[in-house]
Amino acid sequence: MGVLGWVGRAFSRVYWREEPLVDRIRPHLPVGGSVIDVGAGGCRIAELLGADGRFSVTAVDVVDHNVTEVPMQLYDGERLPFPDKSFDAALLVFVLHHAEHPEALVREVLRVTRSTVVVIEDAPETRAERWCWRAWDYVLNHAAHDDIGVAHHARNVGQWVVFLQSCGAAPSSARRFRALYPVLRSYPHVVLPVSIDATTSG
Incomplete structure (x- = not known):
């Protein structure tokens, strides 16, 4: 592992981002509900969400x-x-841009969820932001863990909304934000909550 890999590993041990x-995820979740964190990574979000007992969190991923x-x-x-409808809510936090088949992943998450899916994604807008996005993604993921593939799908906020709509998961809102750590506000992110009741009834 090279220098970039050690930088990525160092960031992964600090809870600056999680x-x-x-704080952005909690308001969208049913208190006392069961939550599946798909693509949980280091499981730090699952740990923080479950710490006070308000949520029961199940963490899953394709690598450990x-x-x-x-x-x-x-x-x-x-x-x-x-089984179908096993969880009250699901999380897809910085996962879809790594998925080879993100449409299939969204539909599978909808299958196991009863109420709410919270998607948080990178959403670079400009060419410079996309360059920063790829550079940071490489350092924080692929360089640190060679079993994590490089990012596949760069979408801006509007493109994420359209993508989720095409999967039958229309978000109820799209709130942009920029994180100081670990990406130094170099590109925006977006929170996209999906109400399954609204999706299925619409």
Whole structure:
């Protein structure tokens, strides 16, 4: 592992990013509900969400980079090993841009979820922001863990909305934000909550 990999590993051990992300996620979740965190990575978001007992969180991913005591279940990346409507809510946090088949992943998450899906994604707008996005993604993911592929899908806020709509998961809002750590506000992100009741009734 080279210098960039060690930089990525160092960032992965600090909770600079996860705490503010959890603050953005919590308002969209049913208190006391069960939550599946798909693509949980280091499981730090799952750990923080479950810390006060308000949520029961199940972490799943296709690779094991868990740095917490939260149990994490591996799956094959195609079908989640749970029955239909097993969870009240689901999280897809910086996951879809890595998925080879993001449409299939969204539909699989909808299958196992009863109420709400919260998507948080990178949303670079300009050419410079896309360059920063690819550079940071490489450092924080692929350089640090060679079993994490490079990012596949760069979309801006509007493109993420259209993409989710095409998957039958129309978001109720799209709130942009920029994170100081670890990407130094170099490109925007977006929070996209999806109400499954509204999706299925519409």
